[in-house]
Amino acid sequence: xxxxxxxxxxxxxxxxxxxxxxxxxxxxxxxxxxxxxxxxxxxxxxxxxxxxxxxxxxxxxxxxxxxxxxxxxxxxxxxxxxxxxxxxxxxxxxxxxxxxxxxxxxxxxxxxxxxxxx
Amino acid sequence: xxxxxxxxxxxxxxxxxxxxxxxxxxxxxxxxxxxxxxxxxxxxxxxxxxxxxxxxxxxxxxxxxxxxxxxxxxxxxxxxxxxxxxxxxxxxxxxxxxxxxxxxxxxxxxxxx
Numbered sequence: 562x563x564x565x566x567x568x569x570x571x572x573x574x575x576x577x578x579x580x581x582x583x584x585x586x587x588x589x590x591x592x593x594x595x596x597x598x599x600x601x602x603x604x605x606x607x608x609x610x611x612x613x614x615x616x617x618x619x620x621x622x623x624x625x626x627x628x629x630x631x632x633x634x635x636x637x638x639x640x641x642x643x644x645x646x647x648x649x650x651x652x653x654x655x656x657x658x659x660x661x662x663x664x665x666x667x668x669x670x671x672x673x674x675x676x677x678x679x
Numbered sequence: 680x681x682x683x684x685x686x687x688x689x690x691x692x693x694x695x696x697x698x699x700x701x702x703x704x705x706x707x708x709x710x711x712x713x714x715x716x717x718x719x720x721x722x723x724x725x726x727x728x729x730x731x732x733x734x735x736x737x738x739x740x741x742x743x744x745x746x747x748x749x750x751x752x753x754x755x756x757x758x759x760x761x762x763x764x765x766x767x768x769x770x771x772x773x774x775x776x777x778x779x780x781x782x783x784x785x786x787x788x789x790x791x792x
Contacts, residue, residue, distance in 0.1 A: 562724060595779070599720075604765065604782045652720055656780075661727070665710060666769075668780055670722035 563659045564588045567671035574645055574678055581641045582674045584655030590635035591657040595668070596628075599652040611638040645678040652676075681706045681770040685783035692756050692790050700751040700786045702766030710769035711742055712780065713751050717762050725751070725764075756790045763787050 564587040574580050584594055592613045597605040609630055610618040617630035627649075629641040642649055654673040658666035682705040692698055704711070713725040726733050726740040728749065733740055737756075742749040753760055767780040 604784045605722075605767075607779065607781070610779060654720070654722070656722075665727075665729070667710075667724065667727045668712060668767075669724060670714070673720040675720070 563657055563667075563669035565655065565657055565669050565671040567655055567674050569674060570672060571675045572677070574676070576646055576678055577644055579641055579643045580645055580676060581639055582653055582655075582676075584638045584640070584671055586636045586657045589657075589659060591638075591659075592635060593658055594632060594638040595656045595658070596630060596638075596640050597654045597656065599654060599673075601652075605654065608640075642676065645676070647678045650676055650678045681708070681768060681781055683766060683768055683781055683783040685764075685766055685786050687786060688784065689787045690789070692788065694756060694758060694790055694792050696756050696790075697752070697754045698756060698788070700753070700764055700766075700788075702749040702751070702768075702783055704747050704749075704766075704768050706747070707771040708744065708768040709771045710780070711749055712767050713740055713749070714765045714767065715760075715762050716765060716785070722765070753788075756788075758790045758792055761788055761790050 566585045568583045594611040596608045599605045608623045611630045611632040613632045619625045632638040656668045656670045658668045684703045686701045711729045714722045728740045728742045730744045737754045739752045763785040765785045766783045
């Protein structure tokens with residue numbers, strides 16, 4: 562498998578502030594990481610694909626200026642929620658995909674970060 | 680885009696019972712994974728199974744890619760099996776986006792002692 566960590570596991574911030582979430586691939590180099598958001602009692606929704614050394618690719622409807630993604634190394638991707646509002650409160654989960662063959666990948670997830678904006 | 684539907688949405692079992700969870704998908708896939716999300720939110724990899732059958736202890740999974748469905752079997756269920764089970768697929772028509780997974784809505788399983 563693969564080991565993925567996230568920090569912090571839980572954060573509470575005031576409306577209007579920014580919050581940075583870190584995602585680390587601990588046991589292999591990840592050229593690609595993914596960021597998902599999960600609201601209570603709902604499924605995971607992909608927000609963006611983070612590529613090492615290049616700009617992230619955002620899913621339709623996700624504001625790239627609000628959710629800043631940086632993938633500066635092969636083991637670290639960060640998601641910054643800028644000017645957070647209460648509606649940004651959610652469970653944010655990152656993942657990496659580990660190649661099994663040239664065209665197949667298995668995805669492994671971090672433990673998630675619970676963001677509460679007051 | 681590809682649609683992923685899971686059934687049933689909720690399931691309550693007595694400890695020791697068996698169950699089958701289903702995942703239907705609307706188009707061909709490169710990848711299909713089953714996950715268990717525990718009460719703390721951690722997604723645990725159960726199976727990578729774009730086709731065929733696999734078994735791991737009390738769990739097994741079968742994917743029939745030509746008929747676009749996958750089944751997850753849980754035998755002799757335990758209270759620790761409680762949580763949400765997700766099926767997620769990678770659409771085979773999406774090139775150069777290795778690993779982009781689309782999730783179903785999940786099956787929430789509750790196993791009673």
